[in-house]
Amino acid sequence: MMRLPLLLSTFLAFATPIMAFAGTPQTTADLASKEFKQAYQAMISLPSWVKTAQATSVPVTIINIAGKPYILGHMCRPHDCAAQQMEVVFAKDHSAAWGLLSIKDATSLKQNFLGSPDPEMQKALAKAYQDNNPSD
Structure with missing residues (x-):
């Protein structure tokens, strides 16, 4: 009778890691790089006119x-300046750049800071947008 609990505990000791591996939830990075790669890339992509500075x-x-x-x-998207614009600040020593990408449609304005600007830089970029769009 003593053998059954020993056999059962040995089985569970080896089976638990295997069962845990089989039931391991996927990570966000796994999903973003595999199953949802296309949707993830679409989410982080910038308009081509921004990427190429055309x-x-x-x-x-x-x-x-x-x-x-x-x-x-x-700068703005050619032939669509009212809807897609970007303010850009460059460090004079060429070490960094920051941006504010603004995309407007009939009902909303979406703005994204680029380059991880600090709060003071964000304020300067937002002011530049307002200066270029006084009616907004």
């Missing part, structure tokens, strides 16, 4: 943020 644009200006000079520019 845009209608204006001459840049110099702005000061926290006492440092930066280069500020504005």
Whole structure:
């Protein structure tokens, strides 16, 4: 009779890792890189005019943020400037760039910061958008 509990505990000791592996939930990275790759890529993709900088644009200006000079520019999707625009700030030493991508439709305005701008840089980008779109 002692053999049955020993046999059962031995079986469970080996079977538990196998059962756990078979029932392991998928990770977010697994789903994003495999089963949902197309949907994930669509979610993170930028419009082609942004990626290639093939845009209608204006001459840049110099702005000061926290006492440092930066280069500020504005560009938009050719033939659709009212709906798709981007404000861009470049570090003068070429070390970084930040952006605010704005996409507007009939009912909403979606804005995404690019380049992980800090709050002060976000404020400068938002002001640039407002300066270029005074009616919004």
